[in-house]
Amino acid sequence: MNVKEEIRIEGSDWGHMKVAKGEHIRITAIEGPQVADLWAFAQDDTNIFLSAKHTRSTLEKLMPAVGDALYSNRREAMLTVVEDTSPGTHDMLMSACDPRRYEILGHEGYHKSCAENLCRAMDDIGATAHELPSPFNTFQLAF
Secondary structure, rough: OOOOOOOOOOOOOOOOOOOOOOOOOOOOOOOOOOEEEEEEEEOEEEEEEHHHHHHHHHOOOOOOOOOOOEEOOOOEEEOOOOOOOOOOOEEEOOOOOOHHHHHHHOOOOOOHHHHHHHHHHOOOOOOOOOOOOOOOOOOOOOO
């Protein structure tokens, strides 16, 4: 696989990249078990986004496998899983963590969250997420 760009995202941090049709991305967990929430938006319209619920209902299964497409909220294929060497499973059920979730769990003090990370990434590129979609949680171990 030809790697055009590589970014390293530390645990509880965020990053972003533009991916054109036909290009590949590889997500690698370098250190320990760490869930990586993945979102995708159409470059010209952030109202079109990778949708966990539309992917589940289109595939008629909970977890995508190699060869499966990940679908947008318009039921158009956005990404395809072409390889998976991870030892665990990936999740399309859990919403992104957010400050309220940590509060409910009894966490004291500030804790970074995936929902806030998405907002920061969108701000960084001058875009707006009109809706906070549920992510594709890579490396999320089964419950």
